[in-house]
Amino acid sequence: MTNALDHIQKMSPYALADMTAPSGIDLISLSQNESLRPPSPAVLKATTESLSNSSQYPDSDWTDLRIALSGLHNIPSDQILCGTGSLDLISCLARVFSGPERSILAPEHAYPFFKTAAQMANARFDTAPENNGSVCVDALLTAVKPDTSIVFVANPANPTGTRIPKSDLQRLRSNLRPDIILVIDEAYGEFSDPLGERCWDMLNSDNCIVLRTFSKAYSMAGFRIGWGLFPDRIAGEVRKVMNPNNVTLAAQTAALAAVRDQPYMQQTCQITTTLRDQTMRTLTEAGFDVLPSVTNFLLIQFANTAKAKAADAALRAHGIFLRRQQGAGLPYALRMTIGPEPETQTAIAHLERWMQETPK
Numbered sequence: 001m002t003n004a005l006d007h008i009q010k011m012s013p014y015a016l017a018d019m020t021a022p023s024g025i026d027l028i029s030l031s032q033n034e035s036l037r038p039p040s041p042a043v044l045k046a047t048t049e050s051l052s053n054s055s056q057y058p059d060s061d062w063t064d065l066r067i068a069l070s071g072l073h074n075i076p077s078d079q080i081l082c083g084t085g086s087l088d089l090i091s092c093l094a095r096v097f098s099g100p101e102r103s104i105l106a107p108e109h110a111y112p113f114f115k116t117a118a119q120m121a122n123a124r125f126d127t128a129p130e131n132n133g134s135v136c137v138d139a140l141l142t143a144v145k146p147d148t149s150i151v152f153v154a155n156p157a158n159p160t161g162t163r164i165p166k167s168d169l170q171r172l173r174s175n176l177r178p179d180i181i182l183v184i185d186e187a188y189g190e191f192s193d194p195l196g197e198r199c200w201d202m203l204n205s206d207n208c209i210v211l212r213t214f215s216k217a218y219s220m221a222g223f224r225i226g227w228g229l230f231p232d233r234i235a236g237e238v239r240k241v242m243n244p245n246n247v248t249l250a251a252q253t254a255a256l257a258a259v260r261d262q263p264y265m266q267q268t269c270q271i272t273t274t275l276r277d278q279t280m281r282t283l284t285e286a287g288f289d290v291l292p293s294v295t296n297f298l299l300i301q302f303a304n305t306a307k308a309k310a311a312d313a314a315l316r317a318h319g320i321f322l323r324r325q326q327g328a329g330l331p332y333a334l335r336m337t338i339g340p341e342p343e344t345q346t347a348i349a350h351l352e353r354w355m356q357e358t359p360k
């Protein structure tokens, strides 16, 4: 039998959240940074209506959606590519621009899929230290190697929830070698847009990409649709490795309806950030060390790995699943998605109880 390529045999599969609840207990998942509410009613209506056309292939160029995104963000529609989630675009980029004898660089506590994408492409994965959970531009610049091909930065970052100012990203871009591609992954961008900094104009440099997704603020993780703004040169190459017809008709229809229903998405962000800030205050008052976040999740840091494991186990016993972060180099931390209010309050109550019952 033919064996898998060496680099595939050596890699571990991407670790998704473990969702096995103790038997007889209802699962409360605050582990995947999904939205706290369902997709907008307009999305559900449009998608349902589109299903009867599903005997046909979808538009392989995502035309209507690109035009709507172009209008919304004031960006050129012909530089937009859509993927089966932004994961699809991340792995396409790694395959096209990295590989053996090239490397990918990311911050120390970066979203673990960047490493998986490097491994799938058989590229080396390098990391640069962070400053207390924030991306450090100087450390990234110092960590650049002659074979660095891509730098991935999520902003806001997952799992830390922190954000660096656009001026730092601009400094990173202008001090990186021009042949290195900078990918700014804004999966949580809508939650922090009120800060008023958008990065679309960074594409003027021709070696910068901005990615977004419908999975988070638009409440559409199950549809699997993400997108990005790409310089022409890069878009042309990435298209060659993308599966044709990668985004289903239902997902394209849903995304188009979601873009047209901005008030719903904005309200989701507002409900989420209000509950996030309340949760942050309550957990901090209860004695937890929580990083300030501009996303739909919080990173809770424990004194050591054993305590993080113990808190995780105590919550899991009640069917409440947060997410351990050893994959991001944070074995002493748990990430908590801000879920629907009742589930979030239940998790807070169990965390408070764990804190009271745990010797200092």
Ligand SMILES: Cc1ncc(COP(=O)(O)O)c(C=O)c1O
Binding pocket: 032, 033, 084, 085, 086, 087, 088, 111, 154, 157, 158, 185, 187, 212, 213, 214, 215, 221, 224, 225, 226
């Ligand atoms: C930083 C970051 N990028 C990308 C993704 C993947 O998003 P999608 O559902 O669009 O594939 C996630 C999902 O959690 C994420 O946290």
